[in-house]
Amino acid sequence: MKLSWFFNITALSITTVLAGCASSGSNQENQLLNNDLSTSATQALATQSLCCNDLAQVTYPALETGKKLINGTSPAMQFESGKSYFYAAKIDDQYLGKQLSIHSSIGKTVFPLQVLLLKADHQVSRSLPLSAFSTTGYSLMSSPALKADIQLFPEEKFMIIYADNRMMGKSIKIPHPEKLKEKATGIVAPPYPDLDIPFSPWGVVEIQTAGNNSALSKLLSSEPVLSSQNTTTGSAPAATAVAPKSSTSTVAVTASSQTQQYYQQAIQQAVKNNQIEQAMQLVAEAEKLGFNDARTVFVEAVKQK
Secondary structure, eight states: OHHHHHHHHHHHHHHHHHTTOTTSSOHHHHHHHHSOOHHHHHHHHHHOOOSOSSGGGSOOOBOOOEEEEESTTSOEEEETTEEEEEEEEEOOGGGTTOEEEEEEEOSSSBOOEEEEEEOTTSOEEEEEOGGGOEEOOOOSSOOOEEEEEEEOOTTOOEEEEEEOGGGTTOEEEEOOTHHHHHHHHOOOOOOOOOEEEEBOSOEEEEEEEOOOOSHHHHHHSSSOSSOOOSOOOTTSOOOEEOOOSSSSSOOOEEOOHHHHHHHHHHHHHHHHTTOHHHHHHHHHHHHHTTOTTHHHHHHHHHHTO
């Protein structure tokens, strides 16, 4: 009885996901995901006027995580791969050095996304083609998508997400959703063919902050790279221990003014010399010794490059 109840709940969950979560999200989002609008979208793009002639003319609102609808109300521009609607954003300092996860949701159609990352002067830092995005499968909590995790570099200040126009009229194959039910229940179902999902100039893109596992991401986050310990290194003046205010056994450490000055100059010089890894190591050492502003020194040095 309990096993039957589990399978019923599992099947219900799968059915909800495979229906495209029609009960959630905006009406425009559901329209984009649950209908094949590729033909009308292509026709609309053909007559859409261009907003800009070059990347410097684009309007860049502040980047916000979440879902972005790219449709007939989005601006359009001519790119190397053809004319495309696009989403543009300015990368604020809160994202400096972080990792972003970018998805293009697969519904009845999918947006063949590409990404441009630009420097402060709007020159291209990196270009990520469609091939950089892998296809995720169905799960009990999400539908499939094209996905890539992007580690942002300190010099990257703007982002543009647009479609590879060369993919229009083509499609991508994904496993039939019934195969998920078979995997979840263990009941062998009749063979189902893979689905052909056409590419479209319109789609739903989602941007989220990915897991920040890199050293640079940890360095620039609000959490300390290393917890303060009562240790010193031979490469810099020693730190001065201060008695803790609380009754716990944790020993707070603060660096002397001489130590702080040493690390401040060393970090700034390392960044100036493009020795980012060395600068990060210096920040880690400085925080161990109680120089709590070392991270701020690093970030300011990067911003002034």
